[in-house]
Amino acid sequence: MLLYPAIDIRGGGAVRLLQGDYKRETAYDADPVDAATRWAGDGARFLHVVDLDGAKAGESRNLDAVGRIAAAVPCPIQVGGGLRDAESVDTALGAGAERVVIGTAALRDPAFLDRVLSRHGERVVVSVDARDGRVSLAGWTETSDRDAAEVVAELSDRGVSRFLFTPIEVDGTMEGPGLAELARVAAATEAAVIYSGGVGGLSDLEALAHEAPPNVEGAIVGRALYERRFTVAEGNAALASA
DSSP states (O other): OEEEEEEEEETTEEEEEETTEEEEEEEEESSHHHHHHHHHHTTOSOEEEEEHHHHHHTSOOOHHHHHHHHHHOSSOEEEESSOOSHHHHHHHHHTTOSEEEEOHHHHHOHHHHHHHHHHHGGGEEEEEEEETTEEEETTTTEEEEEEHHHHHHHHHHTTOOEEEEEEGGGTTTOSOOOHHHHHHHHTTOSSEEEEESOOOSHHHHHHHHHHSOTTEEEEEEOHHHHTTSSOHHHHHHHHTOO
């Protein structure tokens, strides 16, 4: 299982939000490249970058930072936030991203999803974020009535090969991952699943390594790394403990 250090960009800096709330922000690095090079230097094999401004606005806002991160680190990066048309996906990949993460548009625009899957295949990750089991949209500012596991099953049938799943109620809390909801969502697909949310210590990563379904291939960690609960190297070891 792979550790993905998270770099969430807002206002040009690296921040973290509590439970997706833009009003509960903690700033960490004035330049997200500093976070990226720190994680890469400590052994990160993949980075997860989110354009929070773009997620809220519905269009990319921080692709310059994405390009600078991609140029500064030896490991690949995946990028999400505001990628809601084919041109923005192409631009993100052109800026140096190995993968793109799309969310709202994958659910609201089937033709867009079909187009990017046809053009980019496994480089496309679909993010399914849920609050109390129901899918959230538009940078977590809207909650739908769609069940997360049902949505994952439907998108799998349409050719999605990799998902990112976040239970919003635990995101940023460092109070433990939502293992039960992860298991429910992962069971709805044979595609790969990356998990995000609630990791606060090495024991949480060990629990994911030992208890998550076999198609869960990685875990995204943000706040716990910024607050030095453990290092990237220690996190890598914990996820390899199963």
